[in-house]
Amino acid sequence: MLFTVSTPVSRKAHRVAVGALFFLQGLCFSSWGSRIPSIQQQLHLSEAQLGAVLFSLPVGLMLSLPFTGWLTSKIGSRKVVTIALIIYSSTLVTIGLCQNILQLVVALFFFGFASNMANISVNTQAVGVESLYKKSIMASFHGLWSLAGFVGAAIGTFMIGAEVIPLHHFLIMTAVVFIGVAIAYQYAFPQDAKVSANQPIFVKPDKALMGLGLIAFCSLICEGAMFDWSGVYFQKVVQAEKAWVAAGYTAFMSTMAFTRFIADWLTSRLGLKRVLQLSGILTAVGLTISVVFPHMVTAIIGFLLVGAGVSAVVPLVYGVAGKTKTMAPSMALAAVSTIGFAGFLVGPPLIGLLAGISSLRLSFAVIALMGISVALLSSRIKSEEA
Structure with missing residues (x-):
């Protein structure tokens, strides 16, 4: 069960925790990306079929954009990023279990949906931590996401070389994300600015x-x-x-x-x-x-x-x-x-x-x-x- 620390949390602890969340998000994405050829081979997909299937991921991402902003403003980014990363990593396992194209399309839709939930909420967390430092630190968080891309790709290469099937690979990565989220949650930024219970789902940007x-x-x-x-x-x-x-x-x-x-x-x-x-x-x-x-x-x-x-x-x-x-x-x-x-x-x-x-x-x-x-x-x- 996730719990919060009772003692005050330093801004450095907040920064490390949010950085870890960025890294875990990047690890989820790169783990999937590293095994796309394996999934293609496992389901016997042609290039055309794979291209069509992959389109379901950005569809899920785009459809989640207004909902995620509204949900985050309503219950706070700390809760949303926790939920999102749990769903995001769990969907990796679902992808590994897919036996046909339809199942993969549905799994990738939710993978994209959860990806954006994690993206919006973790960036909202970063905005909160940045306000404590009163200077730009946002790019360093995104640097950790990029670093996770290299790490995830390296792990994927090792798994392929060791002939580990995607399902077992994804189970390991999901366990890592679960543990990381459980630890980072305690030190994540507690309260976003201007959280409104009456925030509409669609807001026209100025x-x-x-x-x-x-x-x-x-x-x-x-x-x-x-x-x-x-x-x-x-x-x-x-x-x-x-x-x-x-x-x-x-x-x-x-x-x-x-x-x-x-x-x-x-x-x-x-x-x-x-x-x-x-x-x-x-x-x-x-x-x-x-x-x-x-x-x-x-x-x-x-x-x-x-x-x-x-x-x-x-x-x-x-x-x-x-x-x-x-x-x-x-x-x-x-x-x-x-x-x-x-x-x-x-x-x-x-x-x-x-x-x-x-x-x-x-x-x-x-x-x-x-x-x-x-x-x-x-x-x-x-x-x-x-």
């Missing part, structure tokens, strides 16, 4: 939140493109040898994770607006280098810059959104996430469409414009937000 959502939208178009198309770009445009096809993705992920751990430090010295502008410029420059000079070394350098560019945008935007005075932090985060995540969904198919019309290089050049858009939109952030 102009400031719309602007933040658009910044996230443009950045997540780039991020989604890199997640889904970096390997294809290295294979077909860079014409990398088979062993080096994943080099671009690895470069992108490495700098994205590393830069998140220094983004808060940079923000405290340069200011939010300048860091966001620099992020957009780095993204645009990195993609442009990869398009103009599609060779192994230059493309890797370009992807390194893109990783550094997109790394801080969403964490910093979330941090600003959570401080809004117009609605509960969870509702503001849900509003910005709804706009931003649309970019994550639009990016990959947009690249495919443009590549079909012209070429993959042209599509990456168009995506580079999204980096410029981040820089331009960031310049409109008001001084009190920056």
Whole structure:
């Protein structure tokens, strides 16, 4: 049974606990991601069938956005993140038990639903802890999520090598998450700002939140493109040898994770607006280098810059959104996430469409414009937000 400590909790303990929750969330996602090929083989799915099945995950995520913001504002992020991570990790086991496509579609829908519940509530927790420090620390939390991605991928690689079936792998990870949540709950941030029992489920974001959502939208178009198309770009445009096809993705992920751990430090010295502008410029420059000079070394350098560019945008935007005075932090985060995540969904198919019309290089050049858009939109952030 979960219980709370009776003695006052230090802000450092809150920070460690919320960081652990971010890590556990990332571990759930990366555990699933590392075993997608195994699940595909286990259910004998073609690439087309797998693509259709995977679409149920973002559907669940998008449908949960307004509900999660409302629920978090009603009962508090501490309870919601606990419930969400328990469901999130348990759904991993359900995925491992799936015997047909229909079961997998349903399981992934709830996996996506719980994923966003965890995302909104844990970011609301981070906003609360950040208020104790009175400086930007949001990016470091997202850095822990990225670190969990590497750890989860490494564990998945080991499990595959040891011929451990997905169900047993997921059972182990679920046990880890359960134990981690039980410990972290005691030290999680206890009370969100402006929790309202009468908060409506749907709230129209104000102009400031719309602007933040658009910044996230443009950045997540780039991020989604890199997640889904970096390997294809290295294979077909860079014409990398088979062993080096994943080099671009690895470069992108490495700098994205590393830069998140220094983004808060940079923000405290340069200011939010300048860091966001620099992020957009780095993204645009990195993609442009990869398009103009599609060779192994230059493309890797370009992807390194893109990783550094997109790394801080969403964490910093979330941090600003959570401080809004117009609605509960969870509702503001849900509003910005709804706009931003649309970019994550639009990016990959947009690249495919443009590549079909012209070429993959042209599509990456168009995506580079999204980096410029981040820089331009960031310049409109008001001084009190920056």
